[in-house]
Amino acid sequence: MSSSLASSSKLPLNSEESETRNWLDLPRDVTATILLKLGAIEILNNAQRVCTQWRSISNDPVMWRTIDMTNSSYIQKTEFNLGIMCRHAIDRSHGNLIDISVEEFGTDDLLNYITDSTSHLHRLQLVGCWDISDEVWIVVSKKLPLLEELDITISNLSKDALEAIGRCCPLLKSLKFNMQAYKYQHIECDEEAFAIAKTMPELRHLQLFGNKLTNDGLLAILDGCPHLESLDLRRCLNVNLGGSLGRRCAEQIKDLRNPNAPTDDYLYDAEFDTDESFDDDYSYGMSDIDILSDDEYDYYGFSDGSDYDAYDDILLV
Structure with missing residues (x-):
């Protein structure tokens, strides 16, 4: 073999071939870390169909200890019922879901x-979930x-549900209870603030964006949650942090x-809701999303249980 041929045989692969080879040769844990950054919706809809290795990793219960389904860009695009997809992801965790x-x-x-x-859930985030009732919150x-x-x-969570959460979740350290900001200052309500102050003494972080609480509600929170380190009162237009209350907040709250x-x-959405046609308790400017009809639900063959073989078949087409 000539020296030129010998040297050419040792030339590196072109960038495209090298990139493909590197993706396939990545250690399993590295690939898993990359896939986790995609989120549950992207994994179920696309990533698990790329190759056998990715499919295997996507079925590992460790991948589903944290499930993120807040990729809103998919809500209008996906042909699947996201509730069914979420159940499928939960089943893959085999009871190890924590977030x-x-x-x-x-x-x-x-x-x-x-x-x-x-029974291991440490973190729960529900954004714009209007269809969850107080009665169920009290039970769960x-x-x-x-x-x-x-x-x-x-959401439309009431003080009763907040009190139940406070009583039943003694380890709760962080609460975000946010609303669409309402422009009109004269609508006041301290019920949620009183519920938090009464039942959540271990809170370290509290966000109440757009809440209708007044200085009375804020004072109750400062008294009832002595360990608070951060407090977010943005768009809480009924709160006046002047005088002694402002000084106390500055002394007690680090952030x-x-x-x-x-x-x-x-x-x-941080914009004010100015539509006076809404009922006061539901004036947060959220709209319903479209979901599959009963006929479409039956068409895809999904059940209420945990048998999702049909779902896998659809994804792998």
């Missing part, structure tokens, strides 16, 4: 399914003894976001 995030498609049935499927709270972080953003603080880093 789950759901956006807009949460229901009573789904919340029951989540809390019946794991009893199944969340290890819960440390709860994010309920834009305080006042009602007029910038909202640039707030992940959801």
